[in-house]
Amino acid sequence: MRIGIIGAGMTGLTAAYHLSKAGHEVIIYEHAPFIGGHASTFTVQGTLLERGYHHLFTSDIDIQDLVEDLGIPDVLEWIPSSVGIYAKGSIYSLNSPIDLLKLTPLNLFNRLRLGFVLKYLQTQKDWMKYDHITAVEWLKSKLGNQAYQMLWEPLLLAKFGSTLYEKVPMAWIWGKLNTRVKSRKSGASGELLGYPNGSFETILDKLTKHLNQNKVAINLDTPVTKITQAEDSITVEVNNDSHNFDKVLSTVSNDVLLALAPQLQDSPLYTEQLNQVSYLSAVVEILVLSEPISNVYWLNIADSAFPFLGIIEHTNLIPPEKYNGKHIAYITNYVSTDHPIFNMDEKELLETYIPFVKLINPEFQTSWIQESFHFKIGRAQPVMGINYSQNVPSHESPITNLYVANTAQIYPEDRGTNYSVRMGKDVALQMMRS
Ligand SMILES: Cc1cc2nc3c(=O)[nH]c(=O)nc-3n(C[C@H](O)[C@H](O)[C@H](O)COP(=O)(O)OP(=O)(O)OC[C@H]3O[C@@H](n4cnc5c(N)ncnc54)[C@H](O)[C@@H]3O)c2cc1C
Structure with missing residues (x-):
């Protein structure tokens, strides 16, 4: 097959890796002058660094499998890390259950209650029960007003802003807590976080080398301006030229996709699913x-x-x-x-x-x-809002042979490079199957 991929972030590059390894002809179009998207890097003090802070959790197994497959299994360093919270004029450590007891801006009852509730959440496997309730509602009812107002409300407000914070499902908090917990060393305080030796660019660079070997064309500085369904193929417009493909994968955000592919509006349900994010x-x-x-x-x-x-x-x-x-x-x-x-x-x-x-x-x-x-x-x-599990847009779009894989399809986990790697592989397999 001849496959076009829009976006050279982790999702697009990983999908290209699997598709090209299976012998398909792959052409990538990337708007930016560099690869990596949200995980891209620049040079600081002679060393590469992510534009947005990045680390991995020990539970991020898909990206660990990828680096192994790429032949750089030792690239990840696992380092003890520290988390803290600034509240009421002081920094409090949040590395262990004991630290919660020292969170003196909360009264003792609320500290104990917070500890029990967090422990309870960490033991819950069935995240679906948190899909239909907002984080605000759940946290207020389980933690009481003091802990909610002092800790969680400022955190939610800061992360999502005043217009969106009340919309966030509790499943999102569950996802965040569970990735962190899995990164804790058993029996010890603190967690181990992973960072690639030489920055995330080491992984991106190795991926690119494999793509070059597989003759994948990566066109930087090349924004796609339109995606249309043609008779037997799918057409991508770039620099006023049309390119035909058997299949196209879009990794851009929902709003950008809707602008690029107006034919999607013919499917009101899919359009609504894209627009809800x-x-x-x-x-x-x-x-x-x-x-x-x-x-x-x-x-x-x-x-x-x-x-x-x-x-x-x-x-x-x-x-x-x-x-x-x-x-x-x-x-x-x-x-x-x-x-x-x-x-x-x-x-x-x-x-x-x-x-x-x-x-x-x-x-x-x-x-x-x-x-x-x-x-x-x-x-x-x-x-995303509540009940999102039932409204995640499918990878296969209503436009025949147009596939979609972007950060809004990762749920209940928060978006992250590990999940982009997982999704890039899954969507590549799906494209090859159908
Ligand atoms: C501040 C910040 C901190 C983060 N911290 C972490 C972390 O600690 N650990 C972790 O694992 N993850 C972290 N992430 C998340 C992680 O970086 C992303 O989830 C992941 O990189 C997303 O990859 P993607 O390929 O799905 O999307 P993107 O990286 O967004 O890639 C999409 C690509 O499409 C391109 N594009 C857009 N429009 C067009 C067009 N019209 N034509 C062609 N190309 C187009 C974009 O330029 C982009 O390169 C963080 C993200 C941010 C922003």
Whole structure:
């Protein structure tokens, strides 16, 4: 078969890998001048780094299988990590059940209750029972108002914004908690997180080498502008040229797909399924610092007054020596494109953020900032409502021979490279079967 793939992110590249390995002719079109999509990298201090902070959980088995298949099984390093929460003016560790007992902004009863509820959630295998109830409703009823308002409401608000946070199903929280729990070392506190030696680019690069060997054409800087069903084939328009394929795989977000393939509107149910997902963009400010901000890798902010939702100090996971001894911190936000944070330039963003960084570490000095980078990552987080399990769009679209595989089809797990790898393989197998 001659197969066209739209998007050279993890999903598109993995699908291309399996399709080309099976002997099919594959051509990839990528809008950006680089591969990797949301997991793409750039150079900092002479070393590659993701535009958006990235790590893996030990439960991410599909990407581990892929790196083995690619012949780089030892590329992943597993490193003890640390999670914390900033609440009521202090940082609290959240690495073990004992840490929950030290979360003194909550009264003792609510700390114990929080511990029991989290433990209970982690033992639940049947996530479907959390599909029909919102996280807000479930958490409020099980944790009571104090823990909900102090911990979860600011976290949900920060992650999904005031217009979407009440929509998020409890199944999403279940998915998040369960991936983290599976990454905990048995009997020990803290979790092991994985990071590829040399960044995620090492995996992308090896994938590309295999694709080159299999004669896959990867066209960068080449946005697809239209997808149409022709008589016996499917047509993709690129640079005002039409290219015919036996099958096409789209890995772009739902809204982009609907714009590219207006014929999908002929199927109201599929269109409705695509339209039900909202997207938030990630606004990521990367600071290259002479000193660390804290000693925590992943710091959640549970304070609604803060203009950002977390600080991920990459060099509290990967040693600063890899970056010329510099400390790298991502200050992160998920917002809609009409949010003031999305529309600020880097100078305004830093002016807004720095007073709050100083609240976390009063010794923080602007002079610590050696370099900074500002990225806006579009459609970074799909947001689904309740009962989504019954409304996930199928990979096979109503347009014959057009297949769809994107981050909005990953559920109840949160989107992640592991699931893109899993989905890329699954959809490739489906395309070869039908
Ligand atoms: C801030 C952030 C942090 C994250 N952290 C982690 C993490 O810690 N661990 C983890 O595993 N995952 C993480 N993820 C998620 C992970 O990066 C994504 O789930 C995964 O990379 C998605 O891959 P994809 O191929 O499905 O989509 P994408 O990466 O979005 O790829 C789609 C591609 O399609 C291209 N495209 C769009 N329109 C067109 C067009 N018209 N024509 C041609 N091409 C087009 C895009 O440029 C893009 O390259 C994070 C994501 C973000 C944004």
